[in-house]
Amino acid sequence: MANNKKMKKTTRSxxxxxxxxxxxxxxxxxxxxxxxxxxxxxxLLIPVCAYIIMAISLNLVVGFLGELSLGHAAFMSxxxxxxxxxxxxxxxxLPKAAALVISFILGGAAAGLFGILVGVPVxxxxxxxxxxxxxxxxxxxxxxxxxxxxxKDSTGIHFSLKDQFSLGxxxxxxxxxxxxxxxxxxxxxxxxxxxxxxxxxxxAFIVNLKNSRAGRAITAIRDDEIAARATGLNLTHYKxxxxxxxxxxxxxxxxxxxxxxxxxxxxKFDYNLSINVLVMVVxxxxxxxxxxxxxxxxxxILPEMLxxxxxxxxxxxxIVLIVMMLFNQAPALVAWRQRLVSKVKGEDRxxxxxxxxxxxxxxxxxxxxxxxxxxNEESVKEEK
Amino acid sequence: xxxxxxxxxxxxxxxxxxxxxxxxxIEKGHLYGLIGPNGAGKTTAFNMLTxxxxxxxxxxxxxxxxxxxxxxxxxxxxxxARTFQNIRLxxxxxxxxxxxxxxxxxxxxxxWHGIFRDRVFREKEHDMNxxxxxxxxxxxxxxxxxxxxxxxxxGEQRKLEICRALASDPKLLLLxxxxxxxxxxxxxxxxxxxxKVRDDFGIAILLIEHDMKFVMGICEDITVLEYGRIIAHxxxxxxxxxxxxxxxxxxxDDD
Amino acid sequence: xxFLTYLVRGISLGSVYALIALGYTMVYGIAKMLNFAHGDVIxxxxxxxxxxxxxxxxxxxxxxxxxxxxxxLLGITIERVAYKPLRGxxxxxxxxxxxxxxYFLQNGAMLLWKSDPKxxxxxVGINGLNLFGGKLQISAETIVTIITSIVIMIVLMWFVKxxxxxxxxxxxxxxxxxxxxxxxxxxxIISLTFAIGSALAAIAGALLLSxxxxxxxxxxxxxxxxxxxxxxxxxxxxIPGAFLGGILLGIIENLSKAYISTQLSxxxxxxxxxxxxxxxxxxLLGKKTTVKV
Numbered sequence: 032m033a034n035n036k037k038m039k040k041t042t043r044s045x046x047x048x049x050x051x052x053x054x055x056x057x058x059x060x061x062x063x064x065x066x067x068x069x070x071x072x073x074x075l076l077i078p079v080c081a082y083i084i085m086a087i088s089l090n091l092v093v094g095f096l097g098e099l100s101l102g103h104a105a106f107m108s109x110x111x112x113x114x115x116x117x118x119x120x121x122x123x124x125l126p127k128a129a130a131l132v133i134s135f136i137l138g139g140a141a142a143g144l145f146g147i148l149v150g151v152p153v154x155x156x157x158x159x160x161x162x163x164x165x166x167x168x169x170x171x172x173x174x175x176x177x178x179x180x181x182x183k184d185s186t187g188i189h190f191s192l193k194d195q196f197s198l199g200x201x202x203x204x205x206x207x208x209x210x211x212x213x214x215x216x217x218x219x220x221x222x223x224x225x226x227x228x229x230x231x232x233x234x235a236f237i238v239n240l241k242n243s244r245a246g247r248a249i250t251a252i253r254d255d256e257i258a259a260r261a262t263g264l265n266l267t268h269y270k271x272x273x274x275x276x277x278x279x280x281x282x283x284x285x286x287x288x289x290x291x292x293x294x295x296x297x298x299k300f301d302y303n304l305s306i307n308v309l310v311m312v313v314x315x316x317x318x319x320x321x322x323x324x325x326x327x328x329x330x331x332i333l334p335e336m337l338x339x340x341x342x343x344x345x346x347x348x349x350i351v352l353i354v355m356m357l358f359n360q361a362p363a364l365v366a367w368r369q370r371l372v373s374k375v376k377g378e379d380r381x382x383x384x385x386x387x388x389x390x391x392x393x394x395x396x397x398x399x400x401x402x403x404x405x406x407n408e409e410s411v412k413e414e415k
Numbered sequence: 416x417x418x419x420x421x422x423x424x425x426x427x428x429x430x431x432x433x434x435x436x437x438x439x440x441i442e443k444g445h446l447y448g449l450i451g452p453n454g455a456g457k458t459t460a461f462n463m464l465t466x467x468x469x470x471x472x473x474x475x476x477x478x479x480x481x482x483x484x485x486x487x488x489x490x491x492x493x494x495x496a497r498t499f500q501n502i503r504l505x506x507x508x509x510x511x512x513x514x515x516x517x518x519x520x521x522x523x524x525x526x527w528h529g530i531f532r533d534r535v536f537r538e539k540e541h542d543m544n545x546x547x548x549x550x551x552x553x554x555x556x557x558x559x560x561x562x563x564x565x566x567x568x569x570g571e572q573r574k575l576e577i578c579r580a581l582a583s584d585p586k587l588l589l590l591x592x593x594x595x596x597x598x599x600x601x602x603x604x605x606x607x608x609x610x611k612v613r614d615d616f617g618i619a620i621l622l623i624e625h626d627m628k629f630v631m632g633i634c635e636d637i638t639v640l641e642y643g644r645i646i647a648h649x650x651x652x653x654x655x656x657x658x659x660x661x662x663x664x665x666x667x668d669d670d
Numbered sequence: 671x672x673f674l675t676y677l678v679r680g681i682s683l684g685s686v687y688a689l690i691a692l693g694y695t696m697v698y699g700i701a702k703m704l705n706f707a708h709g710d711v712i713x714x715x716x717x718x719x720x721x722x723x724x725x726x727x728x729x730x731x732x733x734x735x736x737x738x739x740x741x742x743l744l745g746i747t748i749e750r751v752a753y754k755p756l757r758g759x760x761x762x763x764x765x766x767x768x769x770x771x772x773y774f775l776q777n778g779a780m781l782l783w784k785s786d787p788k789x790x791x792x793x794v795g796i797n798g799l800n801l802f803g804g805k806l807q808i809s810a811e812t813i814v815t816i817i818t819s820i821v822i823m824i825v826l827m828w829f830v831k832x833x834x835x836x837x838x839x840x841x842x843x844x845x846x847x848x849x850x851x852x853x854x855x856x857x858x859i860i861s862l863t864f865a866i867g868s869a870l871a872a873i874a875g876a877l878l879l880s881x882x883x884x885x886x887x888x889x890x891x892x893x894x895x896x897x898x899x900x901x902x903x904x905x906x907x908x909i910p911g912a913f914l915g916g917i918l919l920g921i922i923e924n925l926s927k928a929y930i931s932t933q934l935s936x937x938x939x940x941x942x943x944x945x946x947x948x949x950x951x952x953x954l955l956g957k958k959t960t961v962k963v
Contacts, residue, residue, distance in 0.1 A: 155948070163947075164947055175937055178934055239529055239531070242529070243528070244519065244539075245529055247516050253507075255505055257499075258503035258505065260491075262517055264516070265488050306769055310769065342780065346774070349770050349776075352773065356756070356767040357755055360759045362758060
């Protein structure tokens, strides 16, 4: 039956995604075992994993919930600071494995909490307004973290939002977070396998969420909020679910990312990073998790590969971005591409397409007709 | 006790009284019509019944429970489902998923069952698929289950919207211009479907429609609105002979 | 007196934000898109003035006029090449393209003019004011900036309300399709909007750099973001709203810098924005429209 066919189809494409991640892992293993790994590429592995997790999780908000978030980096930052703060303090006294696991969990939890804190008030907004508010909350977090000083001495832990001196540390004191200088002296931990495991966990969570009752509710809200409410869906509940789940994984990605460097500064997680992740999601195709992953890999590695052209690389990147967007989205170019494809594929395809477009124009016509007929009725526009 | 009792319902936007003194009683298993010229307040009445607008005055009782001013989610859960005059489907989702979203509050399992795809998840999903396919079959849409909702032709989109509403297992179904934009054949077919839905599901249906043949053909009880007020009420015969109704539609000489 | 000094400085910075926000808001109102690259047009304007005025000693008026012309041309080109083909696609696609354009301008500037900061000299040639026996000093740049922005806001409102192209703009903003059917050259109007917005950006760039004289390829980015929040703050699409939002944002930023914390001033600005949007979801002067069911 059709059901079974569908089950098979989604399962197959899901398996493909998991398979891809595992193949990616295997290829890297082979490359490094055979001694072909360059230090440049090696340094990129963990950022690539972190960006993949970021892109998958942002897809939940942008692709499935259909809301624009320009603050995804903030959740990464919240997770990174919480996780690393634990890792460098309490974690230093624990066995390494336990310290790492707890750091990841704490990072995810902190980002999730920040997600709730931001999401509860702002998810009432939508569209460009939500975009600007998420951007703003990210900048707020960045500023606050950049001004945060935490130190420890024999009398206990001291906080300040001003400067190091107002902590009043005793001579035996130690700075734990140094404002804009962030958290120094992190014991680096970069293990590609751990990164891949985290990707697989993220992937499993988000793909399964998407293909469940909650996921259907989330996509239904994206497609039509009014119909979703009339169908009995609790908008706030599901918007928050999507937003906070995405935040949790961004937080985990943050911990993973931060562990790769010896210092952690808040400035790294600015709106440019949020935008970069958004670009990955959009280039990969909104709602297309696999595409997002590929884009995350390419957009992290490509600029580094272009290092040879050092000063030209971001310039080239920007042109590629614009051209890709035009090529993928501009109606005229899309139509031209379809014509090209149908020419290549032959007449059959062409005939099919003709029917489709004829149908489509028929819908449009009928729809506008019924709108025309009834559109004026009882539309109450409040203007205040 | 009547299924739905509406008394003295009214709403105003700014200074404009869109609907006033709206009374209606709906019994289980009957077909009701709500008609009136453009701008009479029919959809506004629907919006109040389904919680989209909070009424300024009056009272709505469903099965004796006061649902006045409750949220659309709550009202849908209580058993009132609706369609829209400008079709509102979940366009990018499949036909099957549209219906499954309709069942959201009827077949429940929590997020974690979905994440771990455990037995509860598989059983409930299986259950949902079966129910949804049966429902689609009633409307002859089962062959289209895997199409995106936006790929369906117009008439089938209207049907799917009804199908989705029925999936929430309503006691009362509100149809906002189900025949809009349909040709006579499609309208005829839709009339049969609506009647069949009433008979097979044993629910009450209230519909807004401009196609008089449609309304007069299937509705047992018709309410006529003009300028937000009820001007006539009764069966097809009574209503179509009422001079005020004729005046409202053809333009009267009394005002 | 101290307070007044901060307030006046805030209004001055706010006036620059207002000028940029006016460009944002007009483009949003008419083309219905967030032109993320708007801030970078300011930077380009800044460089043009820098080379004309600071390097080659042109008259300041002429320098600013050249910059306005260059930015207009740039704005129209950007719209034609990058935004116009995407008309009618989801707003996210246009937003990403605009982000691409922003990167393009920043990195293009980096290639052309290098990334080292240039020190800008003020285009304002008059003396500042000394009030209350020197207790309150108002720089000439401050005065010129405030007056310029007020004049421009009034002219812009007059233009939109009273002139034929202004009416056409309103029509395109209300309903593009209907405007086209009424014989309005929609493409022309959108180009005009971009031209005006970009010209304002050039003026804003010259004034911003006269008060804060460090010029780099990334100079426009942060003021651009702030001005965008100012436009949203005031109610995006509304000309007086953009002006009000800009001024308030500048004041809040400067006062919190002075009295609360330099590091946290941006956080405070953005926090106020969030609170305002939650209380009045369409900004201070924005119009409220409800979705039809």
